[in-house]
């Protein structure tokens with residue numbers, strides 16, 4: 001990281017005097033001087049931009065409504081809907097086209113009405129030249145990041161300070177520096193998946209750090225953004241395989257809890273991870289007497305990724321073994337075929353392990369799944385500037401498979 005003189009930081013000017021925060025000293029102990037960390041819209045002199053900041057980022061009309069564009073979006077959505085819902089798919093072609101015409105007509109009427117009522121939305125404050133110039137000036141000095149629990153409120157943080165803080169984090173025990181430039185790492189990862197031609201092509205970009213300001217704690221939450229990077233198709237594939245197995249693991253748990261019931265007279269709930277709020281609500285009993293809430297601090301970061309028997313890879317292996325045990329009792333097809341859709345979506349199904357690999361699909365035997373998961377855990381890489389780091393402790397927040405890894409870890413322990 002290039003060095004800079006904290007005393008010369010642009011945020012040290014008199015103008016920002018009241019916006020410099022002691023939090024910057026608390027977070028970087030040997031920094032010696034404060035930097036700007038503020039939610040104050042007075043960071044700008046531009047009244048239009050102040051207005052945007054004060055009313056919260058959710059209220060920015062990003063684009064004017066283009067009715068034709070929206071209708072073509074609606075039309076392709078209807079196409080996908082008619083494809084995926086069985087009752088709709090079974091309708092005759094003429095009924096389908098009749099229904100689509102009616103829905104599009106109604107949609108057009110509603111959009112035109114919205115357009116008339118919201119006419120003032122057509123003015124796009126972000127497109128204003130003075131606002132654009134001001135944003136360019138501000139982002140040259142400050143990182144505008146969302147705030148924890150209030151994502152539409154922007155926080156302004158001195159660029160020099162946040163870079164230094166990110167570097168400080170990367171220099172800690174959770175990360176190891178990789179002695180290769182970003183391009184070499186990308187070529188290496190491409191090479192490792194060249195044997196899977198059906199895997200959607202990944203952009204030649206590495207994951208990078210993003211941050212969210214936790215104003216109530218005076219700290220920052222770090223997220224590794226893996227969207228649209230070299231890692232994303234592999235992480236999505238890993239998540240797809242792991243999400244395909246829970247019904248079998250539920251069956252495994254059900255069997256074990258019935259065994260416990262027979263032996264000890266109590267029926268434990270061995271699978272208690274709930275993946276969605278909807279699932280939780282649907283399963284609430286009619287009467288609830290006590291509710292206990294706990295928050296696991298640094299849940300993602302704390303999962304051990306070493307090769308010990310209590311590590312995340314060992315827990316995931318145990319989860320897959322539970323699923324496969326039930327599968328073997330039920331069927332002779334033990335491999336997972338993943339068809340890759342035109343839009344890059346993955347469609348898993350069971351198949352015989354001896355089947356040849358089909359064009360546009362991937363075949364996973366039990367040991368291939370272990371390999372893929374270990375690869376994902378071992379390749380939590382990220383880039384800052386011209387350097388690459390690897391997360392060696394815990395799983396990165398922001399990776400497609402991280403939430404399900406956490407569920408699996410809790411399932412084991």
Ligand SMILES: [Zn+2]
Nearest residue numbers: 009011035158
């Ligand atoms: Zn500064």
